[in-house]
Amino acid sequence: MERIIFATGNEDKMREIRMILADLNIPIVSMKEAGISAEIEENGDSFEANAVIKAKAVMELSDEVVLADDSGLQIDYLDGAPGIYSARFMGEDTSYDVKNTALLKKLEGVPDEKRTARFVCAIACALPDGRVLTSLGTMEGRIGYEIKGENGFGYDPIFFLPEYGCTSAEIPPEKKNELSHRGKALRAMKAELEKLPETD
Numbered sequence: 001m002e003r004i005i006f007a008t009g010n011e012d013k014m015r016e017i018r019m020i021l022a023d024l025n026i027p028i029v030s031m032k033e034a035g036i037s038a039e040i041e042e043n044g045d046s047f048e049a050n051a052v053i054k055a056k057a058v059m060e061l062s063d064e065v066v067l068a069d070d071s072g073l074q075i076d077y078l079d080g081a082p083g084i085y086s087a088r089f090m091g092e093d094t095s096y097d098v099k100n101t102a103l104l105k106k107l108e109g110v111p112d113e114k115r116t117a118r119f120v121c122a123i124a125c126a127l128p129d130g131r132v133l134t135s136l137g138t139m140e141g142r143i144g145y146e147i148k149g150e151n152g153f154g155y156d157p158i159f160f161l162p163e164y165g166c167t168s169a170e171i172p173p174e175k176k177n178e179l180s181h182r183g184k185a186l187r188a189m190k191a192e193l194e195k196l197p198e199t200d
């Protein structure tokens with residue numbers, strides 16, 4: 001395995017992924033870096049289904065090993081919303097400041113114990129021989145009361161971690177990767193990749 005393509009164009013996400021998978025010692029490139037441009041319709045009914053759709057679509061275009069993730073925020077008080085629509089909530093081009101402010105408004109007056117939430121990440125790996133591997137990771141927390149922190153992206157500034165007394169955008173990147181849904185799912189996938197004969 002000469003390299004792995006990660007089916008994303010999100011540079012923040014690529015930075016996290018490269019940090020977490022650094023000891024695989026295999027170059028990890030984005031779709032853009034691999035010269036692949038594709039509009040992929042994520043019409044699955046779960047994070048795992050969407051990750052598989054993305055990984056398989058890019059693998060078929062490249063005939064290389066492809067990783068993809070689908071991740072999002074589930075807020076219990078909102079019946080699990082925005083869930084698999086996290087990236088598309090209020091429109092894909094809407095800034096996360098606007099999205100985060102809207103979610104805080106929906107939870108106005110809701111007490112701590114009802115603000116439970118989690119980040120979920122599914123990782124799929126599509127191999128040229130047709131096999132697909134998947135892994136799942138979660139990070140439990142609560143929705144805070146204000147937007148705080150500069151380290152994270154997306155919904156990190158409103159995702160409060162009670163045991164640390166701060167949002168996931170306020171903890172150092174190394175600590176976040178250790179705790180995060182994406183970190184857990186990627187480490188589980190790394191264990192699967194290390195079992196493949198090509199990586200021996």
